[in-house]
Amino acid sequence: MIAYVLRRIVQGLIAVIIVLSIVFLVLNLSGDPVRLMLPPTASDESVAEMRTLMGLDRPLPVRYVAFLQRSAVLDFGRSIQTRRPAISMVQERLPATVQLSVTALFVATLIGVPLGMIAALRRGTWVDRVAVLTSMVGQSTPVFWIALLLIFVFGVAFPILPPSGFGRPAHLVLPSASIALFLVAGITRITRTSTIDVLSRPFVTVFRSRGLSERLILGKHVLRNAAVPIVTEIGLQLRFVIGGSVVVESIFGWPGIGQLLTRAAFGRDFPVVVAAVFVIALCIIAVNLLLDLLYSVIDPRIKVWAR
């Protein structure tokens, strides 16, 4: 198992290098940061001087290698806008994003899983139809629209929650609800399908024949047997949580990595963009590894390290 984890970490690092390379290329193709930093009236000499100063006059491959070397020690340079080390700017923002994502995922799981199970148990009844319809609507509604709707309803029409800001628990409600509502849809759908599948397995009838309570059968055996697809779904949705948080953080003024990334991208602040993408990629890879290990905890037949 340790060998497996090590192999996965190496694979993850390769993935990070690829991500960094793509970011490096795209940023170098998308505009000249020197022109953006200097006033439009700056002379060609001062532009050239600035370029030399920043090392941008060297050929692309040389800069690429140097870039990777510095990335290896988490040195992504200083922010062009604030002149502070890019990685520490991202680090400061990390807790806020983690707080938002984890809350959203947690709430979505807490609502989606029971809802999906109830829909499966009441298959064909109005409860089921409402759940299926809601999850369809939820999945086809863009996060930004949900966010604006929530702001309008709870921040403007019935001003009971702060429409933006950070610090108090109340500030967390609307942004995490925006992401969670989207996630609930997918989790409900997959839980329903998975539960229906497990309920049709013979052992459920066998357990009932032994007089075990429905709560025990459903809460312990059915749920655990249905859990692997649900965990997979949550892992897949992680990307949307990150992607969604970029949008949601901007809308709600949430001081997380997403907001930082958006601003840095608009400002051609290369070092900050690279550092942010690096941290996000690292998070996704780490969580995916954890989820894969979680499979074997849920289902002893799955030995991911034996593949």
Next chain:
Amino acid sequence: MSDKNATIDDTPLLSVRDLSTVFRTDRGPVYAVNGVSIDVPRGEIVGIIGESGSGKSQLCLSVMRLLAESGRVTSGSVLLNGRDLLCLADREMRAVRGEEIAMIFQEPSVGLDPLFTVGQQLVETIRRHRPQPVRLAREHAAQLLASVGIARPTMILDEYPQKLSGGMCQRVMIALALSCEPQLLIADEPTTALDVTVQAQILDLLLKARDDHGSSILFVTHDLGVIAEICDHVAVMYAGQIVERSPVDQLFDAPQHPYTRALLRSRPLLSDARVHPLPTIPGQVPRPGEQPQGCPFHPRCPDAMSICHMAPPPVHRVAPRRDARCWLLESEADRAQASEGTAYEGENNE
């Protein structure tokens, strides 16, 4: 076996009366069990034999009240010690399951949760009915496994079900079923999915359960050999109905119903199996919902008469605890009388 005659006078442990079970389908209601009555006396093994689709399993599930969602018992009663199980609240019924009636199933390997060890599942069931510390329940579980002939029970307790063979799984299932020493054991084709050598061992276990605990067993199978081996009494089921009931030796010696005779003929005998091809019963069990009018067996019956197309045969008592549903057993006069009556009855049946 010796005290069999003494128990006959007692009220039976299980008494199923006129039980009908209907399934909702897209093509309308379908009768899987159609007016079945059967008794299981104390300490006896009663067999139910029939082809696939004859309603044997649905009968068992009806007794256990474990029918699929689309199924419903529409009439009849299921008396266990004189108490109608169909009238119990869900909660009371759960207390009966496992405690008074236990069931073992055809596919042992899919009857256990693959994500929990054998021990965890045994302990769970034991503690459901006999609340006790996990450690004690585990000891009890090991004893149970030993009693069903599992060597090294404590090792098996820590195994996951998928590591066990089919025969081993069925032993575990029997151990689970016997964990509360139920008065009635319902065995739904418990040996069908197993190797022949393992089959015999499992049957021995069931006989031992009867002898040790005095449990009654309702044994469902489509294997006449198994019936001959362990049952005291047997009911032949066809298309949701019981067509013949008989003590097991008399059934083999003198079958009354043409279907029973056909079943017995289609059984391989060592003496002539190599010379003659085995006779088969032409046609198939009617699909539930496509029951023919009259006797459900008449399209396949070699002895069918005109009355068989028109009216369902009544139950004919041949001897004590011995009856059959066949027009052949009725007198000429009774047939003629029924024949006249079918003109309007037929319309009602439509």
